[in-house]
Amino acid sequence: MAAVQDESKSASHPLYPDMILAAITDLGEKDGSSKLAISKQIEATYGNRLPADHSAILSDTLAKLKDSGKLLFVKNNYLQPDADPQPRRGRGRPPKSRPDLPEGAALQSPKPRSLPAKNKDPSSASAGKKRGRPPKNSKTNGDSVPAAGVAKPTGPKRGRGRPPKVSSSAAEESSE
Template structure:
C-alpha cells in the first residue's frame, strides 16, 4: 500500500465550507467571482464533485448572500464581518398586505362606517329633528311673516293689458 490517501475515504466538505475557503484563499479586496470560486473548488477537490456542481454552487452562493454570510459587491463575493447587521429583507412587488389584528372570538363584530363619537355626560340633550332638508313650501311655525302669504303660481306672470274706456261722441 502506498502512503497516498484514497480520496474516497475523506468525505467532501460542505459547500459553504468550500466557498468560504475559496474566498479566504483568494484574498481579493474587491470580492471573488463565482467562476474563481468554482475553479478553486474544482482544483482542490477534483474527482469528488457531483455532476451538478455548477448549480449547487450557484444555489449555495445565493442562499449565503440572503442569510448575510456573504456580501455581493460588483459580481464578487466577500465575507461579511461577524458583527455586521444582517442584510435588509427584500420586499416583493406591490403593496404589502395589511397586518391582521387578532380579535377574540367572543367580541362583537365591528359595525360598518365611522365609529360614533363618545357621549359627553355634561352636554345638553339633543332635540331630535327629521332627517334631510326642510321643505321649501311648508311655512314654518317659527316665522310669522310667511304665515299669511299666498303661494305664487308657477311660470312667468301674464302681461298686463290696459283697460279700454268707451269714448262717446257728442
Template sequence: MATEEVNKPSSLPPYPEMIMEALESLNKPNGSNKSAISSYIESNHGELPETHATLLILHLNQMKESGELVFLNNNYMKPDPNAPPKRGRGRPPKPKAALPLDTVVAPPRPRGRPPKDPNAEPKPKVVSIASGRPRGRPKKVARSAAAASPGAAVSSGRPRGRPPKVKPQLTEVSVES
C-alpha cells in the first residue's frame, strides 16, 4: 500500500472514490464495464500514475470482494439496497433447535479414524474353525529347480492347451433316382 501512495499524485482522490464517482455519473442501468470506468477517470482526473490500469483493477477487485460493488455480466454496479443477501454455494444448513440454558454441549468429535492405543495388547489372529483352513489366498509354494526350468516337461498324461472340438461323424446318404 505504501507504493500506491508514492506513485499516486497528491491531488488525486482515492481510487474507490473515483470509481464510485464514475459509476454515479455514467449511471447505466446494467452497470459500467472496466474500460468505461477507466476512460471516465482519465477524462476527469488528468494526471494519473503510470500504473493506473493495474491500480484500477486492484481496487475494483477489492470493492467487489468487500461487497461495495456487484460484478454481473462483465459490468460493475452499486449493490441494490433492497436485494436479499447473496447466498453461498451448496445447500444451506438446517436451522438448529434452541437448547435449554443449563445444557452443557460436548465438543464435536474430531474427523477421521481415532489413533491406535500404543499400550493396548495385540489381538490374536482368528483362524476359521469351520473349514480348518486359514482365511485368504494360500501362500505360493516354491518350486524345485528342475520343475522351474522351461526345458523340463512334466507329463501329466494330457497335452497342453484347450482340447480340440469334437466334430460329429458324417454318415453317407445315398440318393437313388
C-alpha cells in the first residue's frame, strides 16, 4: 500500500527537470536563479505534493542538468543557455573582408615587400656574423706588452671604489 501512495505522489507533480526549468523561467532573473530561489519557487507552486527528500532530489537533478548542458552554472546561479547565442568576437580588430574573386584567379599583393627575403645559405657573408654586443678589446695584445697607442699607467695600483677622504689635519702636514 505504501508503493501506491509513492506512485500517487510522484504522479501529482511533473518531473524535476521540468519543474526546475519552469521555476527558472518564472523567476526570470537576468543573472540566473540560486538553488534556494528555485527550491522556494517549486515549493510555492507544488506545495505539499513534493516528496520528503525534495532538497536531495533537487540537488541531484540540478547537477545532472548542469552536466548535460541544459543549464549553465555561473556565480552560484543556474540559468538557461540562450537558444540563439551571439557569436563571441575575439580580441583585437576584426579582419578585413576579402573581395570576391572569380574562380582560378590568384590574389595579388597590392604592394611589394619592403625587405627582401633573408638568404638562408650558411656560406654567405652574414652567416659568420655574431649577434649581440661585440666583446671588449683587451688593452694588451695577449702578452704583457702594452698595445700600440696605450700608455702604461704609473704609480701605485688603484683599488676599487671611491678613494677615502683625506682629513684636513693630514692634508696640512703633507703640504708642509
